[in-house]
Amino acid sequence: MERTFIAVKPDGVQRGLCGEIIKRFERRGFRLVAAKLMRASEEHMKTHYADLKAAPFYAGLCQYMSSGPVFAMVWEGRRVVKLARMMLGETDPAESKPGSVRGDLCVDIGRNVIHGSDTVENAKREIQLWFKADEMLDYASCAQAWLSE
Ligand code: DAT
Ligand code: MG
Numbered sequence: 001m002e003r004t005f006i007a008v009k010p011d012g013v014q015r016g017l018c019g020e021i022i023k024r025f026e027r028r029g030f031r032l033v034a035a036k037l038m039r040a041s042e043e044h045m046k047t048h049y050a051d052l053k054a055a056p057f058y059a060g061l062c063q064y065m066s067s068g069p070v071f072a073m074v075w076e077g078r079r080v081v082k083l084a085r086m087m088l089g090e091t092d093p094a095e096s097k098p099g100s101v102r103g104d105l106c107v108d109i110g111r112n113v114i115h116g117s118d119t120v121e122n123a124k125r126e127i128q129l130w131f132k133a134d135e136m137l138d139y140a141s142c143a144q145a146w147l148s149e
Contacts, residue, residue, distance in 0.1 A: 001076055001077065001078065002076065002077065002078065002079060002080045002081055002120060002123070003033065003074055003075065003080065003123060003124075003127060004074070004075055004080045004081045004084050004116060004117045004123045004127075005072070005073070005074060005115070005116070005117045005123055005126035005127050005130060006021075006025070006072075006073045006074075006075055006114065006115065006116050006117075007070050007071065007072045007073065007114070007115040007130075008021055008070065008071035008073075008113065008114055009064075009065060009070060009111075009112070009113055009114060009115060010064065010065065010067050010068035010069060010070060011064075011106070011111040011113055012105075012106075012113035012114060013037070013068060013069045013070065013071055014068060015105075015113070017105055017113055020105070021101060021113075021114060022073075024087060024101065025073075025075050025084070025087070028077075028083065028087065029077060029143065029147045030075040030076065030077040030080055030083075030084075031075065031076045031077060031141045031144075032073060032074075032075060032076075033074045033075070033076050033136050033137055033138070034072075034073065034074040034131050034135050034136040034137065035071070035072065035074075036072055036131075036135065037070070037071050037072075038069065038070055038072060039066070039068070039069055039070070040065060040066050040070050041066055042062050042063060042066040044129075045061070045062040045065040045066050046062050047129060048065075048126065048129060048130075049061060049062060049065075057110070060110070061110075064111075072130045072131070074127055074131060074136055077147070078147070078148055081116075081117055081118075081119065081120050081123050084116045084117075085116055085117075085118060086100070087100060087101060087116075088100060088101050088102055088114055088116045089101060089102035089103045090102065091109060091112065092109045092112075093106045093107050093108065093109065093112055094107070094109075101113065101114050102114065
């Protein structure tokens with residue numbers, strides 16, 4: 001079973017989109033294993049986005065991500081990393097198809113409401129960065145038997 005790190009960014013939290021986003025992951029058949037509302041420091045965001053250090057938007061991105069509460073979550077399920085990325089849409093909302101989070105809920109690449117890990121490896125790194133082991137819960141979901149053969 002795979003896990004991924006999903007976060008509603010400060011613009012998404014301010015715009016009241018946490019419920020809408022949680023609903024989409026629940027409906028798809030993924031299981032919430034951890035969640036917390038937190039104000040990330042700029043240092044934390046610099047570590048999170050370390051691979052983008054050279055990008056011209058890096059400083060602004062880290063400032064924006066630490067400018068208000070972020071709703072951080074870990075979701076579990078079969079192929080959740082890839083499927084969640086598809087649910088998010090493209091990085092640029094203008095390239096995102098209707099039906100995706102970014103294609104439905106936002107218009108600007110710099111305020112694209114949601115983060116999702118792009119690979120299984122990065123998901124592991126990000127989950128460790130945002131959550132302690134005891135903040136994640138293992139429990140049996142009654143839906144499990146009905147989601148896969
Ligand atoms: P994603 O969030 O789809 O994984 P990414 O990892 O390439 O995209 O970039 C991280 C975030 O940085 C992205 O969600 C929004 C911001 N970003 C990316 N490209 C940008 C650009 N050209 N101008 C402004 N912000 C950008
Ligand atoms: Mg990324």
